[in-house]
Amino acid sequence: MVIKFQKFVGFLVLLIVGALMLILSWQKWPDLLVDFGREAYIPWQINNGSVLYRDIAFSFGPLSPYLNAFLFKVFGTHLMTLMVFNVFLIIGLTFLLYKIFIITTDWITALMVSIAFLSLFAFSQLVTPANYNFVCPYSYNLTHGIFLSFLLIYILLIYLDKRQKYLIFVIGLILGLIFLTKIEVFLSSVIALGFGIMLMININRLKMSKTIELLGWIVLGFIIPISLFLVYFSHYMPVNTVLSSISYVYPYALVSRVSSTVFYRHILGTDDLPGNLLKLTQITVFYLGILLDFVLIGYCTKRFCSRDRVIPGIAIVLGLIFLLKICFMPVEALVNVFRPLPIVAFVLGVCFYVSSVRTCQDVKEAKSSIVLFVLSVFSFLIILKMGLNVHIYHYGFALAMPATCLLIAVIIYYLPNLFGIDKRGRVFLSVIGIILVGIFLIRHIGISEFFYSHKTFAVKEGLDTIVAYDPVYSPRGPETQVIIDQINKTMKNNENFVVFPEGVMLNYLTRRPNPTPYINFMPPELITFGEDKIINSFIKSKPDYFILVDRDLSEYSCSASSENCGNNILKWINKNYSPFLRIGPPPLSGRGFGLTLCQRKVY
Secondary structure (H helix, E strand, C coil), X not given: CHHHHHHHHHHHHXXXXXXXXXXXXXXXXXXXXXXXXXXXXXXXXXXXXXXXXXXECCCCCCHHHHHHHHHHHHHCCCHHHHHHHHHHHHHHHHHHHHXXXXXXXXXXXXXXXXXXXXXXXXXXXXXXXXXXXXXXXXXXXXXHHHXXXXXXXXXXXXXXXXXXXXXXHHHHHHHHHHHCCCHHHHHHHHHHHHHHHHHHHHHHCCCHHHHHHHHHHHHHHXXXXXXXXXXXXXXXXXXHHHHHHHCCHHHHXXXXXXXXCHHHHHHHCCCCHHHHHHHHHHHHHHHHHHHHHHHHHHHHHHHHCCCCCCCCHHHHHHHHHHHHHHHCCCHHHHHHCCCCHHHHHHHHHHHXXXXXXXXXXXXHHHHHHHHHHHHHHHHHHHHXXXXXXXXXXXXXXXXXHHHHHHHHHHHHHHHHHHHCCCHHHHHHHHHHHHHHHHHHHHHHHHHHXXXXXXXXXXECXXXXXXXXXXCCCCCHHHHHHHHHHHHHHHCCCCCCEEEECCCCHHHHHHCCCCCCCCCCCCHHHHHHHCHHHHHHHHHHHCCCEEEEECCCCHHHCCCCCCCCCCHXXXXXXXXXXXXXXXXXXXXXXXXXXXXXXXXXXXX
């Protein structure tokens, strides 16, 4: 009866939280021009006969574009198709998180982890640009890969309980699908799984024949989805080109050049090494202070409590002081509070490894420890992309999510069990942890509400609607709507255009193709593909129009003399195309947002 009641309460709470976040953020998830347009444009073009890698330049795996193309084919080509599917994906990931943590910790911890996912990551907007959520992410490859990684961990948990061979095959199958998403997700998953399998083999002392059989099932499952895509692509391009594209050989060879840019050094935190190390140290000391607070409160419950007495006032006072410190934490500190997550994940990985070895005789404890060890390794590896500058906004909405879930489990479950001397002490500390997490959730929901409340301007109509910022705060919404109307009014049905430096969403919303393989001209793409190669594609395809869109490139330290900033492309456009419609200030002039429609010159 108690378990059924807990399930009912858990389902009801998650339903309410999910519904509230969905209503708060409805159709406000994507950015009008940055990144997300690629996620809609490519599937639309695949259904129109284009082949990824051959006709569309793409640096990631093929799973997400072809999955989205399938969704468009079945449910219709509109943004709502992707949004609704991703809401169901969020429901699935919430279920996986809940199941993993309810088995490895307890009911209330699993519930709080799931609430945190819904409110902090799934539907949130914690910075001015959109796209950093699980409904309309800047990269579907990333969120699909994260979902599959948690599915892999959940299947591993079931396998450790049931020991059925087909589950190992399923694990290999999922790993193959992850390989077809994004390389950082795959590497994190395969390394974490590898460590987990080795630990399991060591604890169970499997014979060599059993180990080979187990690995064989994983490899068999792994190669199946990859082979299917290889067969498909081999009908359109040479096998070596297919292998190079799917196995990331080309982008991986250039990763050092891309990661050395100012933008990625800022993401990693190496652009200001002393400053970021200082902030990391300060927040780590703050974490140690939280640990000390738990120790003191736990000591008070031990020192002053007996079976016939309530928890003494001193423990309550300490708890209140502790929570008040969090309530009035400055916004700057709140933003930086997640910096030590790599340290947390690493320490937890060591702890769970030791626990799994020590409790190898207890099947249930060992199973939980192995799974949490795998999750800790995965969390540690995937968050390394942000290194010294870890946060839950921007890329952190996905990369920091696994480690944040572990941190919440530590605060609500592990610290109370470690420092709570008796049952009442553990319950009291757990309540303190729940309130602490709740404060953080409420404050971050407030940030999302602030951004979403400023979005009132609907661009497009019907199932492709995107709600952008009110014109009072940003002209991007109304000016984008004007350029969409002008495109439909000015261009003939068979005419096409290219958006520079980015904004392929305009191609999608007007259903007009970009005649070149290249749909984004930001510095990372220019480094990867090369400006000369892109200009040659313009010469060959002869786009009818170019649309210049203002984009702040300061994060890449771009100037008129900078390399890999599209200056050569812009010169070529100005030489061969003449502007005939401008909306707002001149794009890329630093004078504010604007768009310019340019038509090919006739000689």
